[in-house]
Amino acid sequence: MSVVRVPPVLRTEAGGAREVEASGATLRELLEDLSVRLPALGSRVYADGSIHSFVNVYVDGEDVRTRAGLDTPVRDGSTVILLPAMAGGSLTPPAAGRSRAAGPPSAAACPR
Amino acid sequence: MPTYRELLQQTKSEISELDARAAREKQGALWVDVREADEWQEGHLPGAVHVPRGYLESRIESVAPDRSTPVILYCAAANRSAFAAKTLEELGYTDVHSLAGGFTDWKRNGLEIVMPRTLSPERRTRYSRHLLIPEIGEEGQLKLLDAKILLIGAGGLGSPASLYLAAAGVGTLGIIDADIVDETNLQRQIVHSLDGLGAPKVDSAKRAIQALNPDVDVVTYRERLTSENIDRILDDGWDLIVDGADNFPTRYLVNDASVWRGIPVIHGSIYRFEGQVTVFKPHEGPCYRCLFPEPPPPELAPSCAEGGVLGVLPGIVGTLQTNEALKLAVGIGEPLVGRLLLFDALATEFSEVKIERREDCPVCGTHPTITEYIDYVEFCAR
Numbered sequence: 001m002s003v004v005r006v007p008p009v010l011r012t013e014a015g016g017a018r019e020v021e022a023s024g025a026t027l028r029e030l031l032e033d034l035s036v037r038l039p040a041l042g043s044r045v046y047a048d049g050s051i052h053s054f055v056n057v058y059v060d061g062e063d064v065r066t067r068a069g070l071d072t073p074v075r076d077g078s079t080v081i082l083l084p085a086m087a088g089g090s091l092t093p094p095a096a097g098r099s100r101a102a103g104p105p106s107a108a109a110c111p112r
Numbered sequence: 113m114p115t116y117r118e119l120l121q122q123t124k125s126e127i128s129e130l131d132a133r134a135a136r137e138k139q140g141a142l143w144v145d146v147r148e149a150d151e152w153q154e155g156h157l158p159g160a161v162h163v164p165r166g167y168l169e170s171r172i173e174s175v176a177p178d179r180s181t182p183v184i185l186y187c188a189a190a191n192r193s194a195f196a197a198k199t200l201e202e203l204g205y206t207d208v209h210s211l212a213g214g215f216t217d218w219k220r221n222g223l224e225i226v227m228p229r230t231l232s233p234e235r236r237t238r239y240s241r242h243l244l245i246p247e248i249g250e251e252g253q254l255k256l257l258d259a260k261i262l263l264i265g266a267g268g269l270g271s272p273a274s275l276y277l278a279a280a281g282v283g284t285l286g287i288i289d290a291d292i293v294d295e296t297n298l299q300r301q302i303v304h305s306l307d308g309l310g311a312p313k314v315d316s317a318k319r320a321i322q323a324l325n326p327d328v329d330v331v332t333y334r335e336r337l338t339s340e341n342i343d344r345i346l347d348d349g350w351d352l353i354v355d356g357a358d359n360f361p362t363r364y365l366v367n368d369a370s371v372w373r374g375i376p377v378i379h380g381s382i383y384r385f386e387g388q389v390t391v392f393k394p395h396e397g398p399c400y401r402c403l404f405p406e407p408p409p410p411e412l413a414p415s416c417a418e419g420g421v422l423g424v425l426p427g428i429v430g431t432l433q434t435n436e437a438l439k440l441a442v443g444i445g446e447p448l449v450g451r452l453l454l455f456d457a458l459a460t461e462f463s464e465v466k467i468e469r470r471e472d473c474p475v476c477g478t479h480p481t482i483t484e485y486i487d488y489v490e491f492c493a494r
Contacts, residue, residue: 008384009419018458054408058465066468081454081465084405086381086388087360 002030009084013040027059028070045082046086056083120191127197130209132218141182146196150300155225165192168199171246175434179204186211229254229413239281252442259441262286262350264366266317268426269356269380271303276434284329286350289313290336290376300423339363339485352440353377354433360407361488369398371476376440380433383419385457387429390448391436400471407488427459
């Protein structure tokens, strides 16, 4: 069994938990298991057999992209960190009328 | 008991003394000026470090950790440096020499000297606790006074950063923020106060900084950073950027510009009880797009008021950013490059994950696909 650290922006999907448990010998197995235990959380991170590009996953402090990706081995007792980007700085709401008069975002770089 | 003369003669016979020519031929030598501070102020040898003889034993290891480094010691007339050479030999240094004739002969022979820049007595007092740290000292303090640091945002993260950078004597602080101070800011944005309510944040912050330290030149930009104005603002010549932005479009703009211009970015972000800090040093470490190549979808980007934040959290994260900024400005320590520091305020727990440069990074990778600014639409809740 491994410990999966849930980032604050995904806690609702984990019933408010900061850490949940999941098991698997590889990251793929672990994420499949997580998706069964907590489908809402799992789908935010992993879908159709791959990790979403805007979420980083670290096994024992190392980015799995620099290791074996979904085949990265997970030990019993490993810590898995799910890490989507956080933008917050001052956390002030944008003032009325402050929204961006921006052109269309680049489709390649923005998932919207 | 020997007299001073006898002791000096005895010491000189036991150490190596080199004349200026022979000393200059010593490859890779560290030149150490062992005179007093007032003598150093009146001129010293180029490239020398100043370690007054009274501090020699306690400070030499920080300037010459390797005991096989060739060390040339000098004073005014090669007497104090002779005793200093003997001391270093006793400490295990194996290639130590005293400069014959000292600074007096060097100068008399018309060899090059440099006049150090010095701090005024008022600044020596104000920054005395920095001057006492060997790693900073007068030279480091002068670097801080010369430094130009740009703060993105005068909010939660920018508040402690601007105050501590100002207190530390960073000579020029730029602040970009388009917002006005309101009551909800005061729970954490300590650079602002009640009398700033309704005022532009950049003006409120500038007042607080100048009340703290008039040494600091504050350059304000009351605007929101966009692809239209970023080049104009960065053309003002900033050494470092402290990124305390509250939204993804700004984060990506700052990243792309900093990579193209080679300006290190000290990144901090916060949400509720958790914070992240790292340093993006272009081309030496990863950039923000190596970490997050693209922004998350809107439902995963609650970077706005709905999220909430513990008031002290930006204080902790913003001061960690300031720590990195001060180290980079002085050129000491191990910056947080390639490491993302995570802080959990509820557990009071720090953890760290490695971030590596991505060869396929769209901005700093080997074949960049992004070569001009992208204006992402704002996707936090309104």
